[in-house]
Amino acid sequence: MDILARDQLPDAAARFLAIGKVVAVPTPRWYMLCARAADTDATSAVFRIKQRPRTKPLLLLLDNPATAETLFDLSDDARLLTGGLWPGDLALRLPWKPGVEPVAAVGSPALVGCPNGILGQLVTLVGEPLAAAVCSISAPAAGDQDHPALTADHVTAFDQTTEAGIAAVVDGGICPHGRHMTIVDCPAGAAARLEREGTVHARAVEAALAPAGGPYVG
Numbered sequence: 001m002d003i004l005a006r007d008q009l010p011d012a013a014a015r016f017l018a019i020g021k022v023v024a025v026p027t028p029r030w031y032m033l034c035a036r037a038a039d040t041d042a043t044s045a046v047f048r049i050k051q052r053p054r055t056k057p058l059l060l061l062l063d064n065p066a067t068a069e070t071l072f073d074l075s076d077d078a079r080l081l082t083g084g085l086w087p088g089d090l091a092l093r094l095p096w097k098p099g100v101e102p103v104a105a106v107g108s109p110a111l112v113g114c115p116n117g118i119l120g121q122l123v124t125l126v127g128e129p130l131a132a133a134v135c136s137i138s139a140p141a142a143g144d145q146d147h148p149a150l151t152a153d154h155v156t157a158f159d160q161t162t163e164a165g166i167a168a169v170v171d172g173g174i175c176p177h178g179r180h181m182t183i184v185d186c187p188a189g190a191a192a193r194l195e196r197e198g199t200v201h202a203r204a205v206e207a208a209l210a211p212a213g214g215p216y217v218g
Contacts, residue, residue: 026172043105057107084208
């Protein structure tokens with residue numbers, strides 16, 4: 001596995017993704033395993049690496065909020081959230097637009113993010129959606145010692161222990177938060193609902209939705 005310095009990103013990581021490899025990329029929360037969403041072999045590798053059931057879809061990462069408009073049936077609340085809190089650590093559960101073929105590894109409705117930082121740079125450079133998941137073993141296979149990777153050394157140890165075959169890790173230092181993304185469910189034509197609070201505070205979600213004229217259903 002190659003260890004890439006920050007100044008090698010995003011070009012080197014993007015080249016690995018282009019040839020169907022899986023790379024690990026830091027976020028403020030933890031390191032994420034990433035693959036091109038359209039590459040079924042690469043996304044299958046993410047499921048294999050994490051020992052993740054196919055019933056637990058991957059996260060879809062977009063380069064900007066405008067891309068969500070082309071792929072998903074956005075409610076008014078969803079547009080407020082993408083406008084106020086993207087890019088960032090907020091994930092939205094979104095229904096696909098009629099006529100748009102869902103990405104198999106992501107499922108329907110899709111859990112969708114628009115990251116900032118190093119991961120956001122990578123998605124932008126690749127120019128197409130990525131599928132991602134935390135660099136760790138998934139439940140129910142995970143044991144008590146299977147924690148998300150918070151450093152490049154953790155990713156290296158994970159790769160060696162599991163024989164994962166991760167192509168490269170971008171060394172972004174220590175990920176300080178160690179928490180999940182906040183998830184908001186955004187059904188088409190219905191009010192948004194806070195599904196899980198994480199690194200984005202519930203009050204931030206409420207503030208983003210304030211222009212809608214009333215409180216959201218928490």
